[in-house]
Amino acid sequence: MSTGAGSRPAKTWRSVAVGALDLVGHPIGEEGYELLLLPINAGAPAYLWGDGAATWRRLLEHPAADETFDEHTSDVVRQLEEMGLATASPDVDRGAVELSPPWLRSPQHELVYALLAEVARQNAIEIVFIKGPALHAQGLRAREHSGDVDCWVRPGDEVRLAEAMVAWGWTPLYSAFLGTGVPHSLTLQPAEWGCAIDVHSRFPGMAISPEVAFEYVQASSESRAYAGVRVQTPSRSEHAVITALHELRPTHGRQPNPVQAANARHALEAAGHDTIRSANDLGAGYVLRQVLRDAYGESSIDGLATPRPEDWAWRSASGPRRYVKAFLTVPWRHRARVLGRLIWPSTAMMLSVEDAPDAPARTLVLARVRRFSRAVRALLGGK
Known part of the structure; x- marks a missing residue:
């Protein structure tokens, strides 16, 4: 099919995903979901069913030009594009080469x-x-x-x-x-x-x-x-x-x-x-x-x-002495940096240790002080 002068060439659409799972026959599929896909844009996995799943499957097997779509299919393809599950760009090289049922429990x-x-x-x-x-x-x-x-x-x-x-x-x-x-x-x-x-x-x-x-x-x-x-x-x-x-x-x-x-x-x-x-x-x-x-x-x-x-x-040692033995294996050029991190852990590490993602700065400072005090007492043989 030729195009008139000045018209834009048709786009060829194909399905893409970082990972793709066919849920038909899986317990999750009994809830109505057909596909579980990981979009190429950073984000959460997406479930597809109905026309969305059918269109994604079709474009995975047979990429198609947009001029072949009816109005409804064209809308579905645009939605898939917004979700990061379809593209007409030749520069996108990510695509699920296989669509397979899950073999992991999750x-x-x-x-x-x-x-x-x-x-x-x-x-x-x-x-x-x-x-x-x-x-x-x-x-x-x-x-x-x-x-x-x-x-x-x-x-x-x-x-x-x-x-x-x-x-x-x-x-x-x-x-x-x-x-x-x-x-x-x-x-x-x-x-x-x-x-x-x-x-x-x-x-x-x-x-x-x-x-x-x-x-x-x-x-x-x-x-x-x-x-x-x-x-x-x-x-x-x-x-x-x-x-x-x-x-x-x-x-x-x-x-x-x-x-x-x-x-x-x-x-x-x-x-x-x-x-x-x-x-x-x-x-x-x-x-x-x-x-x-x-x-x-x-x-x-x-x-x-x-x-x-x-x-x-040092892996066989216990308590703070384990860290001391590990520290002694560190090359001299790195010891000052490591010691500083041990005495005053990063905010990310303290948030993880305290299991309090919203903890205020004052709480983290006090937690660092307690942590350091316990380590010193243990190294000196105290309780």
Whole structure:
């Protein structure tokens, strides 16, 4: 169909989304909703039904020129554009390549994976998703659901990813030790999403450099779809090592209990003998030697390297002394900055600690003073 002189060329419309879930047949779909979509504009997920859902599906499969729309369809497409779910711009490269049913218990939770993958892609950040429901899918743990999302990036990229996620409603909880190699992850606190994110830049219990560990896990990772977006998760044997290390990590000086030790053994046994190789390659022999021996026998771990992770001593300590030991691992050039943050935490951190997002400045000052006084008394041996 030709256009007359001076007329504008027709626009070709297509569906877009950061993540897309088909709710037909899902319990949520019984309430009348057909699609759960994450718009390309920073904001909350959107439910579609009726003409909106039908039009979005049609434009996903067959982009169409606006001249082919009747008046009603044209209105629906414009509404989808305003919602960030349709575009006629060739410059927008974001689109859900698949429309699939949810496989997580919480569909909105599944969209967080797709969102992180898209934000990482936009910022040229390589990302691997660890722990969570993938462990259940791989037969490494019985529990299906996780309350948060864990991902792993190269050291330094955790801050870039955290800052990019602010526009979508997450607040980074920066540690006093940020940038020193002491923190293994950066927590992003949610708002209305209700799903926290832990961005790992290293994994406790590995006695090799974080960069090498990330490269190793990424190189053997496998593809998995969340909300129509392909992401990378660790291979079964590497994931078993990761979850076993997580279970056996000391928590504020407390050693793992029998249930955690059993969970670690289950994961290592479920993944098979390849976990011994993975544990060795990831420098996890020191932490996992005993549980690997219990799972596979003494002879199976002959030759397993057992270097002690540099951070294991302070992770095994408790109370304020834990922070002192961690502080002593910080390079001299960073110590003044870290000490200042420890004595006088940031407002964002105090708001999180006090669990009072609307606390006035005076309340936060008094809380900082109490926090500092308790730490001094504990270090001096007081109550």
